[in-house]
Every structure is written in structure tokens, then in C-alpha cells.
Amino acid sequence: MIKIGIIGGTGFGNPGLLENAARQKVHTPYGAPSGLVTTGRLDGIEVATLPRHGDNHSIYPSAVNFRANIWAMKHVGVTHIFAVTAVGSLREEIKPGHLIFPDQFIDRTTRRIATFYEGQEVCHIPMADPFCGKLRTMLSKTAGALGLDSHGCGTVITIEGPRFSTRAESKMFRLWGADVINMSTVPEVVLAREAGICYAAIAMSTDYDCWHESEEPVSWELIQKTMQKNSENVKLLLRAAMKQVDFTDCICRGAAASSIL
Ligand SMILES: [Zn+2]
Secondary structure: OOOEEEEOOOOOOOOOOOEEEEEEOOOEOOEOOOOOEEEEEEOOEEEEEEOOOOOOOOOOHHHOOHHHHHHHHHHOOOOEEEEEEEEEEOOOOOOOOOEEOOOEEEEEOOOOOOOOOOOOOOEOOOOOOOOOHHHHHHHHHHHHHOOOOEEOOOEEEEEOOOOOOOHHHHHHHHHHOOOEEEOOHHHHHHHHHHOOOEEEEEEEEEEEOOOOOOOOOOOHHHHHHHHHHHHHHHHHHHHHHHOOOOOOOOOOOOOOHHHEO
16 A cells, blocks of 8 residues: 655645545654645545645744654655655756756755664664655656656755855855755655655756856746746646556665664
């Protein structure tokens, strides 16, 4: 039995979209998740959604309780997570409005707890391939079939925020091999792996990061327009992708169990 978790909630937190939608408060050992978990069925598939930044988008990235969010998803039975995230582009070819499905991350966060194993047990979980390869490949194929502009792999760098990068940092991240930048993928993806949940990120490029010296200054209005278009594309993609999730066993599921000392 599979259950799809959508973090980011872009358009899917709306109970009107899900059949038999129910909103529930989940209590976790790590405190409260970012909001209520909405569960229901979409096209016959069990779905749970959670808004990463709260219902009113009031939780800033460093204050997101990532452990509570992943724990809540696991608690309601989620087996596969699609994590929607807005990113800035560090590459000319990743244009605003494009989707990217990262296969690697670089962690530049400084204030986040990135493990469930803080007590008696120590868990050195392998992280060479942090995202679920099966989900990522399927997303990339599905986006291609839908005719969406997308990139099937890439490196996301997650910074602590809430400030954006300096131009020097942005240029350095490009030299490091990062392709897009955000403030939310780490530690979410790490905790999902510890929880045995397959996790793929759907990154939506909203604009170029500040390394890019474009002719026109980027306006908030333009970014909002791009975000609106991105969100429509992601809804299309999610609905198509959900039906193709492979429910056979995946290496993501047992990774933690074999890593505990
Ligand atoms: Zn997997």
C-alpha cells in the first residue's frame, strides 16, 4: 500500500481537491509540525499534504520543524514524498519557470537538527545518493511526456537564510558545482531517508540567483508570475506522477536500519 506525501502543499492542501479529505493535528515527539496534515484520495490514490511553511506561510526556513514534519508524514502512513520547493537558478540553462529534479545536495545550513538519532543510538546513514533514484527518474520522464521544461538531475545547495546569498557566495556555489539554491531541502531529505521514506524534490526555478547580471532587474511581480506558472505545472506533474509510483521495494526504506551502530 502506498501513500503519497506532498510537502510544500502547493495547491494540494485544498481539501476541495481531495476526496474524503480530512485535516488532522498530529502530535510528535519533536513538537508540532508546520500545520495540519490533510489526508484524502486523489484519482484513487491515498495522499497526505503538509504546508512546509505553515498555512499562512508564516514559518521562516530556519524555524521549520523538519523532524516533526517528517515524523508526522511517517505517522499517517506516507511511503513516498514529493517535496515541492522554489529555487534560484545558478545556471544559465536553468531558466525561470523550469523544473529540476535534484540528485545531489550541498548542505550550507548551520542551525538545524538533521537526525532522529540523538539518544542512545548513533546512525551514520549513507548519503551518497540522497534522493530516491526511482522517483526522480519517473518524475523526469513524466515531466518530459507532459512537455514541461525540466532538468532530470542537478545539485541543490541549501543555505540557512533567511538572507539571500552575496554575489561572491553565489559565484562560489557555481564553482562548487551547485545548480540551484534554496533554504529547505536539507535536512528534510536526510530525515526522510532516516525514516525509510522515498523522497524526491520537485524544484521550481523562480529566478536567477544574484551571480546573474541580467539586463533587467527582477521584479517581484515577474517572480510571482513565474511562481504561478510553476505551481500550475507542478500540479499537472504531481497528478500524472502519482499514478506511476513504483510500489515495489526500494533501497530508501531499509537504509537507516542497517546504519545504526
Ligand atoms: Zn526510494
